[in-house]
Amino acid sequence: MGARSGHGPSQDQDQDQEQEQDDRDWCSDWDHVFDRGFDRGLDRGPDGSVPVPAPGTAAARSGPDLGSADRPEPDADPDEPFVDFAEGLDDDPVRPQGGDRSAEGAEAGGSDGVEDALALVGRRPAPPPAGNGSSPAPAAPAPQPDRPAGASSARHRALPWPEARRLAARTGRETARRTGTDGDRVHRSPLERSLGLVLAEELPALCDLPSFDTSAMDGWAVAGPGPWTVDGDAPVLAGRADPAPLPDGTAVRIATGARVPPETTAVIRSEHAYLDRTRQLLSAGRAVIPGQDIRPRAQECRSGELLLPAGTLVTPAVLGLAAAAGYDALAVVARPTVEVLVLGDELLDKGLPHDGLIRDALGPMTGPWLRALGAEVVATHRIGDDETALHHAVTSSTADLLVTTGGTAAGPVDHVHPVLRKAGAELLVDGVAARPGHPMLLARLPGARGPRCLVGLPGNPLAAVSALLTLAAPLLRGLAGLPEPVPYTAPVRDEVSGHPRDTRLVPVVDLGAMLVPLRYNGPAMLRGIAAADGLAVVPPGGAGPGDELEVLDLPLGR
Numbered sequence: 001m002g003a004r005s006g007h008g009p010s011q012d013q014d015q016d017q018e019q020e021q022d023d024r025d026w027c028s029d030w031d032h033v034f035d036r037g038f039d040r041g042l043d044r045g046p047d048g049s050v051p052v053p054a055p056g057t058a059a060a061r062s063g064p065d066l067g068s069a070d071r072p073e074p075d076a077d078p079d080e081p082f083v084d085f086a087e088g089l090d091d092d093p094v095r096p097q098g099g100d101r102s103a104e105g106a107e108a109g110g111s112d113g114v115e116d117a118l119a120l121v122g123r124r125p126a127p128p129p130a131g132n133g134s135s136p137a138p139a140a141p142a143p144q145p146d147r148p149a150g151a152s153s154a155r156h157r158a159l160p161w162p163e164a165r166r167l168a169a170r171t172g173r174e175t176a177r178r179t180g181t182d183g184d185r186v187h188r189s190p191l192e193r194s195l196g197l198v199l200a201e202e203l204p205a206l207c208d209l210p211s212f213d214t215s216a217m218d219g220w221a222v223a224g225p226g227p228w229t230v231d232g233d234a235p236v237l238a239g240r241a242d243p244a245p246l247p248d249g250t251a252v253r254i255a256t257g258a259r260v261p262p263e264t265t266a267v268i269r270s271e272h273a274y275l276d277r278t279r280q281l282l283s284a285g286r287a288v289i290p291g292q293d294i295r296p297r298a299q300e301c302r303s304g305e306l307l308l309p310a311g312t313l314v315t316p317a318v319l320g321l322a323a324a325a326g327y328d329a330l331a332v333v334a335r336p337t338v339e340v341l342v343l344g345d346e347l348l349d350k351g352l353p354h355d356g357l358i359r360d361a362l363g364p365m366t367g368p369w370l371r372a373l374g375a376e377v378v379a380t381h382r383i384g385d386d387e388t389a390l391h392h393a394v395t396s397s398t399a400d401l402l403v404t405t406g407g408t409a410a411g412p413v414d415h416v417h418p419v420l421r422k423a424g425a426e427l428l429v430d431g432v433a434a435r436p437g438h439p440m441l442l443a444r445l446p447g448a449r450g451p452r453c454l455v456g457l458p459g460n461p462l463a464a465v466s467a468l469l470t471l472a473a474p475l476l477r478g479l480a481g482l483p484e485p486v487p488y489t490a491p492v493r494d495e496v497s498g499h500p501r502d503t504r505l506v507p508v509v510d511l512g513a514m515l516v517p518l519r520y521n522g523p524a525m526l527r528g529i530a531a532a533d534g535l536a537v538v539p540p541g542g543a544g545p546g547d548e549l550e551v552l553d554l555p556l557g558r
């Protein structure tokens, strides 16, 4: 197990045991629902079954030894004791305005290590300390991270998670306006190429719907009171023009969707009508109500009536409605174009990890997810840890949005901040109070056609997903002209530990409006997210059983 700063082995043990109980509870349901027979890292008995001690029993409390090397670390944040992301960016002329630096300074040098780690596994952790020096635990001084030369000791302020999301959405909308949503980003697109785009204009009906009185059933069109004489065998079929008027006292066979002959009183379904073939006389098995089973012209809408507002996502149903209402093409907003820049010299694009090199997990998932979020991904470039190449890629791209992966922190080869400075970027979000994904960022880049945006995803894979849904998703919706979605919430089954100040995003399965948090939710892990239906938004302080949590949908990328 990785070393944890700031708290002792017995705390570790308690914490691990509690966490393990959570894991067992979470996994037992997950197993029950989707038992596909593969090992998700659960402890198994000799027969391969997963022992699940009842909650609260001694067996559950003692749990297995998580220190063993034969199973992955299941902790929520194995290596991250929630030491704040403390990098010297105060010299940065583009850092966000405002923020109480003295409070931040106290926070950064304070009790984070112990309190935060305990809060992560604790049940309903204590609220954040009221002020300077009020922290109850005599924490060891938090180790100060090495600072890059020239950086100051003050830390920048992480935006609260909801605020960061709102800012990303607003930035998308503003950027779309400034780059001319009304100009070259709006075009007419044939119906068959409009799926997933957004209506740039409202959609009025081009005709009445239905555009003529229509039979709703297969049966008989009748005129006046019965019984009715049937004159001839020729039925009135769908797709035929102008049937002859129906004389009073007569009936004619009619098909669903056919134009109802003028003077028709009602349609009688075939199963409710009796034809005396010898006398060619039709009678009804039940009372006939005038107008029954006739869809009158314009029942759904009149020509010119507004069907959908601008900003509507073109779904298959919208395509159907538009076609029915007479459209061959739609005025749509072009998909925002996105270029993905994957940073890191340690990344391999095939084969097994070796010699300190690892497989690139973000390249394969970022593009598809961006596509599923409505973007047109024009390219994914692997550019290593080469500052010059990154600067060139950032300044030469013409995409509406650049998404970088890795390099957002302040390590020796983390080039995103310096390159943004050099490129004259305006840093709108520089760190978010979210776990994982803390160092995520959003910047506005100058561009010939108007501003462009850059979202920096942290390199840890789950942190990158967290940043993708926190910043890239609302930004893309704003750029595409989509309204913000109505939040989906559901009650969580189990207690979820929280961070004292930050929002946690936790992979969950949705068992029919009941959320079950998944293990393998550490920032560098992917197993949780790969099995999840979404990310639950756990507010600072955590959530108890039955608490309603917002869930961020994971785009499927189909």
Ligand SMILES: Nc1nc2c(c(=O)[nH]1)N[C@H]1C(S)=C(S)[C@@H](COP(=O)(O)OP(=O)(O)OC[C@H]3O[C@@H](n4cnc5c(N)ncnc54)[C@H](O)[C@@H]3O)O[C@H]1N2
Pocket (backbone or CB within 6 Å): 080, 083, 084, 085, 086, 145, 146, 342, 343, 344, 346, 347, 358, 359, 360, 361, 362, 363, 405, 406, 407, 408, 409, 410, 411, 414, 436, 437, 438, 439, 457, 458, 459, 460, 461, 463, 523
């Ligand atoms: N001194 C501090 N160090 C770090 C802090 C901090 O606050 N102070 N924050 C940590 C957090 S939180 C995160 S998240 C990471 C973010 O780091 P970067 O965005 O700079 O990412 P890298 O350093 O490049 O990589 C981090 C980690 O992820 C792996 N990685 C990167 N790209 C990929 C990829 N495409 N596929 C798979 N794995 C990837 C990389 O090898 C590293 O292991 O910083 C912490 N550090």
Ligand code: MOO
Pocket (backbone or CB within 6 Å): 080, 434, 435, 436, 437, 438, 439, 458, 460, 462, 463, 523, 524
């Ligand atoms: O833990 Mo970091 O927050 O992975 O983003």
